[in-house]
Amino acid sequence: MKNQKLLLEDNKFNAILPLISDGVFIIDRNYKITFFNKMATHISGFMAEEMIGERFDKKLKFMPKKDKKNNSKFVEIVKKVIITGKIKKIADDIILIREDKLKVEVTGNIAPFKDLEGKIIGCIFIFRDITKEQEIDRMKTEFVSLASHQLRTPLTTIRWFIEELYIGELGPLNSEQKDYLKQVLESNSRMIKLVNDLLDISRLETSRLRIAPEPTDLIELIKSILSEYLPVAKASNCKFKFNKPKAGFPKVKIDPVLIKQVLINLISNAVKYSFNKNSEGLVMISLDKKGKEAVIKVKDNGIGIPEEFQSRIFQKFFRADNVYKLDTEGTGFGLYISKLIIEASGGKIWFKSVEGAGTAFYFTLPITGCKSVLEGKNLSITQ
Numbered sequence: 001m002k003n004q005k006l007l008l009e010d011n012k013f014n015a016i017l018p019l020i021s022d023g024v025f026i027i028d029r030n031y032k033i034t035f036f037n038k039m040a041t042h043i044s045g046f047m048a049e050e051m052i053g054e055r056f057d058k059k060l061k062f063m064p065k066k067d068k069k070n071n072s073k074f075v076e077i078v079k080k081v082i083i084t085g086k087i088k089k090i091a092d093d094i095i096l097i098r099e100d101k102l103k104v105e106v107t108g109n110i111a112p113f114k115d116l117e118g119k120i121i122g123c124i125f126i127f128r129d130i131t132k133e134q135e136i137d138r139m140k141t142e143f144v145s146l147a148s149h150q151l152r153t154p155l156t157t158i159r160w161f162i163e164e165l166y167i168g169e170l171g172p173l174n175s176e177q178k179d180y181l182k183q184v185l186e187s188n189s190r191m192i193k194l195v196n197d198l199l200d201i202s203r204l205e206t207s208r209l210r211i212a213p214e215p216t217d218l219i220e221l222i223k224s225i226l227s228e229y230l231p232v233a234k235a236s237n238c239k240f241k242f243n244k245p246k247a248g249f250p251k252v253k254i255d256p257v258l259i260k261q262v263l264i265n266l267i268s269n270a271v272k273y274s275f276n277k278n279s280e281g282l283v284m285i286s287l288d289k290k291g292k293e294a295v296i297k298v299k300d301n302g303i304g305i306p307e308e309f310q311s312r313i314f315q316k317f318f319r320a321d322n323v324y325k326l327d328t329e330g331t332g333f334g335l336y337i338s339k340l341i342i343e344a345s346g347g348k349i350w351f352k353s354v355e356g357a358g359t360a361f362y363f364t365l366p367i368t369g370c371k372s373v374l375e376g377k378n379l380s381i382t383q
Ligand code: ADP
Pocket: 265, 269, 270, 273, 300, 302, 303, 304, 305, 313, 318, 319, 320, 321, 323, 329, 330, 331, 332, 333, 334, 335, 336, 358, 359
């Protein structure tokens, strides 16, 4: 009976796997290949006949893009999957050296392969060639970068001329004319902000993010942003409360310009998404030390993020639909950029939110300091 069941499972398995449009191969606990599908041959250039029975890493060289001679890290990952039984991702920056020595960028998963009793008997690799996708993505980012650069100069020129008109350089204006020009100026500012955001993103994505850490007083940094934003908070019927650590805080080596940008994104969002003319909003900021990390929290009692949108909040361009009802301006870039910056600085960012009750964003920074990145680093965002 058990043998029959096994046979049935085996047949199903053998029927399905060759049809999968991803590369699939299976190894046993000794890392020897027991199955190699057609797509795996297509991507790697190696034939199933020459691979089956061989240790997978003898011919299949999966390496980090930046360390093309190092296959051993990948073998370590495989070992972990077999020991822990946890699925591991073949991250975006892994390349595979093909049989013809060409390099292809791959992504996918390595999962434990179990027998019917649930015992781990090896690993299954499911991977695909993303060389073209990555190329298109790079082209798209380059295009956005180029287009944003080209747009910035005329937008700044427009601003300059309108400002001249507005302040009456060419003669006095009546109040209606001034009002019209004010609206044009506001729209122009929004466009400049959008273009700057696009430029920031393409800089971050095309590996040109420079991290220049310097010992920074986080208390002072937060205080300076709060005083800069106080007028905006007042206009939005909102108060700030900063819970400073009582015993002070050691200076942390971070890039103050980048971390300031993250704090501004979080604090201005907290204000923006709390606006209610009938009740006063409260934005609380705290800074704490937990183990080897500085933890910063920005909490509001605003509209919150509906549960169904919470998993998408760090995606580029994403805005939850409750913010549209509030009539707020936004591009959906701020949190995407913030996540890129925090992860590149060695920290983490996350949030807790209840729709209608408020949101708390948290991020960490290593107290030991961020690594300096002078030439720019390849970044990939984790979702
Ligand atoms: P933007 O604010 O320009 O739309 P962000 O990337 O900063 O873009 O934020 C993305 C989305 O996350 C917002 O549009 C909003 O839906 C949600 N969000 C961010 N912060 C908050 C907050 N404090 N309260 C409620 N929603 C928020």
